Amino acid sequence: MRHRFTVIDGGASPIDAVVEAVADEAPVAWRVDLHRAASIGADEIAAWRALLARAAVADPVRADPDYLLSAAQHQAGGRDLVFALAWAVGNGPDRLGAVIPLAMPHTLFGHGRIVVWQPYGSALAPTFAPGNVEPVRTALATALQAIRPRATLELDTPAAAAIPEAGPASRLRAVTARGTIPAHSLVGVRPVHAPEFANVEPDRVERVRDPIQVRDAVEAFLLLDAEASSAPIIGDPSEAAMVRVVTRLFARRNQVTVTLTRRADRVVAATITLGAGASALVWRRADAVPERLERSA
DSSP states (O other): OOOOOOOOOSSSOSOSEEEEEOOSSOSSEEEEEEEOGGGOOHHHHHHHHHHHHHHTOSOHHHHSHHHHHHHHHHSOTTOEEEEEEEEEESSSSOEEEEEEEEEEOOTTOSOEEEEEOOOTTOOOOOEEOTTOHHHHHHHHHHHHHHHOTTEEEEOOOOOGGGSTTOSTTOOSSOOOOOOOOOGGGOOSOOOTTOGGGTTOOOOEEEEEOOHHHHHHHHHHHHHHHHHHOSSOGGGSHHHHHHHHHHHHHHHHTTOEEEEEEEETTEEEEEEEEESOGGGOEEEEEEEOOHHHHHHHO
């Protein structure tokens, strides 16, 4: 097998590159494109979604480019994140065979590990089309060796149990808990079951899906979370930006629902659901704490 490498780095950075590995004997060769999240275009995203359908991934919401690219831009945590897109070429139109998020070692160090990157709180695996794992692994290792010859590639993903707060409604990352006021220090707080609240109107539930209205509904969710949560999303600007961007992008495709529960014109519970049908994911949830609700009334 003869390998030929072509690296187009577009400047000082070796990423956002095109690296080709051509096998003379094989009817199909593999091209590996390395992109940072911001440089992936509409054509790649369309091919990515087609790959998700072919691969029948277990978590299509968090594997969706609208989610994963947003997480890479807002929740990188200082790591150099790139996406390896492996294309089968040489036998008709190029066909995307794998999408692999990678965390690269620091450029100042010759040695290091290139590992699969996962958003905080998820056990997301790379996406491979059926039957493509081994040829893509070989092509990716060859491509990365061309730009990071001393680094080693590790494609084994961490176990779900090793990821903190894994679950459908987990946070993106831990944030500092707010300070609470001791119950004996609260003055003039009315009990939850006070007589004047005995005859309030029943809860009213709103399910917001319209892309224009979703933005306001998300802000209502964030406000409730800031009032009720012990670790409010708004306390972490990167997480708040992530929530706003992801819901905006999913709303463009009618793939988000914000459910608001109102009691006496006040939002007392809110849920953000991504996706639709059987693959829908309850992503974020906030519920009012009764003591705080009555104190603010």
